[in-house]
Amino acid sequence: MRAIVIYATCEGQTEQIAQRIAKGMTAGGVPTDTFDVTRHDITELAVESYEAVVLGSSLHYAQHDPRIAWCIRQHRDLLADIPAAFFSVSLGIVSKRFKDRAEARRLADEFLQEENFTPSRRACFAGALRYSRYGWLKKRLMHWIAEKSWRPTELNRDYEFTNWDNVDDFASEFAKFIHSCRREPTPQPRFAFTRKPQREYSVHANASP
Template identity: 40%
Template sequence: MRTLILFATDEGQTEKIARRISERLAAQGIASDRHNIAVGPNRPIALDAYDAVIVGSPIHYSHYDVRLAEYLKQFRDILHEMPSAFFSVSLGILSNDESEQDEIRKITEAYLHETDWNPLLTTHFAGALTYSKYNWLKRKLVQLVVKKGGGPTDTRFDYEFTNWKQVDLFVEQFVEFIQRCKQPDDEYAQRTLYSKPTRRYSVANLRAKAEESA
């Protein structure tokens, strides 16, 4: 099987997380391709050629990436059928203030509602403070926000907060998830040239199993 890891990043931490996910998938025998939509927003992607997809985006100024949202809207029909997952990257998820964490979850819910996409696996990762990549104005603005939250404000350094064990656990959960979406070998082999095309891995199979056990 093959998985697409589709993400948007301008400062690099989301791409770093995507690379880690790709490496962990490879360790479990699952091939993957990574695409940063911020670099090639108009590059055509044959999403239907993949068995599963993982989408990731950072939160900047209370918003996820608009370019990624447009892509999700364009391919919503395929995404509704194939196993998919979403990971969010932010610093707010680290906050001890429950209201800030709730706000991030609300932003996520609104984003998924806007794109009409309902991934069955969603998670939040802490990002990084990359002062070295900010322009002067952004560095000062971020410093003020971070200072208010009690975070590191020395702009001579960058700070990484991503929990890599959490990322690895997410990959394990995703692999288990897609295996549950796999169509039984005997049923898949019975397809004919005249039957409706069926995905090897489909959330429809998972929903059918849930209905049978209900």
């Protein structure tokens, strides 16, 4: 049994979070791979070969990455059957203004609703302000937004807001959930050619037949 964290990142913070989740899930007994849709072609990934999936995207201009949306649409039936989770990475979630935090949550919820995806677990994580990686215009724009939200505003350094304890908790809790979804093995017919391939893990594992 293997799981995968599929993620989209622009300046690398979602990647760090994805790697940390994969490490935490692996430590929790669920060997987990990672896949970056911004660097690799998602159509080449055999998502159906995994028993559990985590999808993650950062927010840019109030949007989650369309490649993650595409992946959800392509694998909707599979994602409804296996343990699946979603996380959103943003700065709105650490704003001192209540309305910004509510907006970050609303955008994550709306994204899932639009894609008709109800993950077993979801989370909104705080991202990073990486002035060193922005071009001139983006730097000024982010600086202006940071000032509005009372975030640090020194342009000559980067700021990380991710709470790694929250990320670790998410990973270990999801790994436990995956274990709880383990199906009881059903008796298989004697002859190989009459056997149906069966997933070991399903969110419907404990549902009555």
